[in-house]
Amino acid sequence: MxxxxxxxxxxxxxxxxxxxxxxxxxxxxxxxxxxxxxxxxxxxxxxxxxxxxxxxxxxxxxxxxxxxxxxxxxxxxxxxxxxxxxxxxxxxxxxxxxxxxxxALPNLPADEVPEGADEDGNVEVGRWGEPPAFDFEPKEHADIGPALGLDFESAAAIAGARFAVLKGGIARLNRAIGQFMLDVQTLGNGYMEVAPPLLVRDEAAFGTGQLPKFREDLFQTTDGRWLISTAEISLTNLVREQIVDEAALPLRYTALTPCFRSEAGAAGRDTRGMIRQHQFDKVEMVAICTPEQSEAEHERMVDAAEMILEQLGLPYRRMLLCAGDMGFTARKTYDLEVWLPGQGRYREISSVSNCGDFQARRMNARYRPGGDAKGTRFLHTLNGSGLAVGRTLVAILENYQEADGSVRIPEKLRPYMGGIDRLVPA
CATH class of the missing domain: 1.10.287.40 (Serine-tRNA synthetase, tRNA binding domain)
Incomplete structure (x- = not known):
């Protein structure tokens, strides 16, 4: 607001x-x-x-x-x-x-946000890692996965398009990815783990900007609640209609949750594979802070997301989004795009946004500056993926694939896999 x-x-x-x-x-x-x-x-x-x-x-x-x-x-x-x-x-x-x-009006872009109407106006500001070299033609994850337990046909029979069933080793790998990310963000980056509601009321979805503009992108239950499209909704609303003491700031929360999106605006896009699903797991990070802490907190959050990619050995680039490509509530956004050899291009795996006081005004979330007994100011809120689990699974399948169809497990994930170092086709 x-x-x-x-x-x-x-x-x-x-x-x-x-x-x-x-x-x-x-x-x-x-x-x-x-x-x-x-x-x-x-x-x-x-x-x-x-x-x-x-x-x-x-x-x-x-x-x-x-x-x-x-x-x-x-x-x-x-x-x-x-x-x-x-x-x-x-x-x-x-x-x-x-x-x-x-x-109904979006947040205003920060001064340093580049001009542009769409993704063509985004600016690359950093890159890490070299795309792996293969002595064979690398495949896309949708071609690698079925022999490893990735089952799109059963999912379609159960739930329809844009769902996946994971079986056996690939299901364990998916779980391992989420647990690893959560451990890094809590133990390594100081975010407090939260197990939040997956269903929210209108007021919560309005507070973070999903309602009213993006009603068609959400799933609604028969009692009028909304399935969360991101844990950002639940985590950010933890300070809804509250006055927080400045000494408690910044607050940093993280959660590993299922997310549900109708993908109403994505007809015909990424219909093959796991890139754009109705249901997916994601580790979300949310920070709540003062305006003076806001910019530094944004950079810190991007670093926390990049840490996951670097520890998994996944090449990526950091993009500063232009004004026309940012999300509704954002005033400044960095996207992290991971290299996918099967597609031969970088694809978004995390979006990290500084929303300024835009969401706080919608939630009436304030803080009391130290020493000021009466006055209050609106908080600043930030959110970012740390990371999307399904897209990280996709990136591992494509970057760690071998000619025989097996997939090596990144070293950081092997303790979560009971020491298993590769997935082998059935």
């Missing part, structure tokens, strides 16, 4: 930020709605004050037996009472229209 005071003070700056996101200007409309709401509120407050004054004056007039004055005042009060409900309705309508408009 946006700061209405900042829009009033700098409407041109606000519209310029929207333009960088490919959104038409809205400052004038927002200011007009805000002025209307404030004018109605002022008028209503004046009527309430006058009604109270007149009601008090009626008693005084009757006490001095001034029936004419009492009658006139009672008529005035009756008129005020008749008018006020309509005015309250107008104020509510203006406030709802303003909130609806503000809720």
């Amino acid at each position: 946006h700061d209405i005071r900042a829009i009033r003070e700098n409407p041109a700056t606000f519209d310029a930020g929207l333009a960088r996101r490919g959104v038409e200007p809205h400052a004038a409309e927002i200011i007009a709605l805000d002025e209307k709401r404030r004018a109605l509120a002022t008028e209503l407050q004046g009527m309430q004050t006058r009604r109270n004054e007149a009601s008090k004056a009626i008693g005084q007039a009757k006490a001095r037996k001034d029936e004419a004055t009492a009658t006139a005042l009672m008529a005035e009060v009756a008129t005020l009472k008749e008018r006020m409900p309509a005015l309250e309705g107008e104020e509510q309508q203006a406030g709802t229209a303003l909130d609806t408009l503000l809720a």
